[in-house]
Amino acid sequence: MKEELFISGRHIPNIDPHLHIWHWPISVYLFLGGLAAGVLFFAALVTLLGKEKEMTGVVKRATIVVPIALSFGLIFLIYDLKNPLYSWQLYLTLRLESPMSWGAWILLLVTPISFLWTIGYFKEYFIYWDWEKGIWKYVSIFIDYINKYRKVLAWILIPSTIILGIYTGILLSAFNARPLWNNAILGPLFLTSGLSTGAALIILVSASHKERRMFSIIDLILIIIELFLITHLIMGFYAGPQVQQEAAKLLMGGEFTIMFWVFVVILGLAIPAIMEIMELAGLRIPVAVPVLLVLLGGLIFRFVMVDAGQLTRYLY
Amino acid sequence: MRYAMAIDTKKCVGCSDCVVACQTENKVPIGYCRDWVTESVHGTYPQLEIELRTERCNHCDDAPCVRCCPTGASHIVEGGIVLVEEFECIGCGACIESCPYDARFSHPEGYVDKCTFCMHRVNRGQQPACVSVCPTKCMYFGDLDDPRSEVSQLLKTRKYKALAPEAGTKPQIFYLM
Structure with a gap:
């Protein structure tokens, strides 16, 4: 038996008895960031492959969500800062050892590009608007300018969204x-989950059957990769040192077991995968069901990881 | 220069004087603390063993809090003291997440606060507040690079441990056993 207690009556808010410094905005932001990265990655890829005329769902429709998602994500991020008025300090330095510094700079790159990407399609969203009238003439020139360099934007987006x-x-x-x-597997796992939620959103908004089918296959592959990565994650915990074995208990019988296995793995990954296979086999499945399950599963996955991770620590 | 602390767990009685001295000296807001006392009980009844430890920031050689800070507010100064520059701190909490000792906290004014080894006192040639008030004199503060310092001598002659060395942070608070 080993028991430890603070006899000096330590009870610091958000740290004792359990660390809880990062709250729900961080989980939501991680989900929105992954989703935005997924959608933009596919939009850039389709554009570079020259398929943007036939795949309008991904390049035109789904990308409307991205600037909104990133804007809300940034608001959530700043909301969870304790000293938000100093947040400009992030942009006075680039610290290679700090992933948060990387994140701040990459958001500064991707967010404006996501706005430009959407603005570039404004003439196609608002066909009946008089783009020759007054000030709109200059907006129209700006939009043409964006479209001229859309391939450049796509080239920048491929590495930056990854x-x-x-x-x-x-x-x-x-x-x-x-x-x-x-x-080491959490990075690839979050990337796969982000790409998968991105593909799901594209399926939801796409109007073309061919495009939906293609992204169903992509999403299915990504879900299978994700299930493999989750298996490796759990295996890694059990093969790891005592602290990681203790950490795995939270997901394997502990507090987060139902949230993780029922809502993330079964409802968020396995069932949508089965439904997508059934749909590819020719059965009629309402497309919104697997898509919403994938999106919700991705969101709950972020909540589980952020909340459960903060409960784990070194024991001494 | 490499400041470090040696704490004699055989002499500590867990009176929490160090905690109060720190709160007073550093004007730590009410409800918060930069150091604390842990009582650790091992074994099964009736063979129980108790260890009392006064804990604080370990001023690690390989400090994860400094590595993960996105603005450079967390930094290391001469003597290996880990400090937070409050006007650069955005309060993102990354350093709090990264600390295996939970030694950092979010000050009500927004920035992250922690033990400074009482740098303002040490620079004047005084001992940190917690060390200077200890009634059993179980705490020793000094320079590890100086082989004649009290801390170096104690670590040479006594058995000691550091907390969670497996976290790889190279902590600089040593507990004499």
Whole structure:
């Protein structure tokens, strides 16, 4: 038996008895960041492959969500800062060892590009608007200018959205003090989950059957990869030191078991995967059901990881 | 120069004088503390063993809080003291998450606060407040680079441990056993 207690009556808010410094806005932001990275990655990829005319769902419709998601994500991030008025300090330095510094800079790059990407399609969203009238003439010139360089934007987006998607996981895995987070697989896992939720959103908004089918296959592959990565995550915990074995108990019989296995793995990954296979086999499945399950599963996954990770620590 | 602390767990009675001295000296807001006393009980009844430890920031050589800070507010100054520059701190909490000792906290004014080894006193040649008030004189503060310092001598002659060395942070608070 080993028992430890503070006899000096230590009870610091948000730290004792359990660390809870990062709250729900961080979980929501990690989800929105991953989703935005996923959608933009596919939009850039389709554009570079020259398929943007036939795949309008991904390049035009789904990307409307991205600037909104990133804006809300940034608001949530700043909301969870304790000293938000100093947040400009992030942009006075680039600290290579700090994933959060990487994240701040990559958001500064991706967010404006996501706005430009959407603005570039404004003429196609608002066909009946008189783009030759007054000031709108200059807006129209600006939009043409964006479209001229859309391929350049896409080239920038391919690496930067991958960094954005993987950083949401590395942000957590860089903390060796939290054994549940401190594993090399969390970055790829969050990236895969972000790409998968992105693909799901594209399926939801797409109007073309061919496009929906293609992204169903992509999403299915991503879900299978994600299930593999989760298996490796759990295996890694059991093969790891005592603190990681303790951390795994939270997901394997502990407080977060139902949240993780029922809501993330079964409802968020396994069932949508089965439904997508059934749909590919020709059965009629309402497309919104697997898509919403994937999106909700991705969101709950972020909540589980952020909340459970903060409960884990070194014992001494 | 490498400041470190040696704490004799055989002499500590857990009176929490160090905690109060720190709160007074550093004007720590009510309800918060930069150091604290832990009582650790091992074994099964009736063979129980008790260890009392006064804990604080370990001023690690390889400080994860400094590594993960996105603005550089967390930094290391001469003597290996880990400090937070409050006007650069955005209060993101990354350093609090990264600390295996939970030694940092969010000050009500927004920035992150922690033990400074009482740098203002040490620079004047005084001992940190917690060390200077200890009634059993179980705490020793000094320079590890100086082989004649009290801390170096104690670590040479006594058995000691550091907390969670497996976290890889190279902590600089040593507990004499």
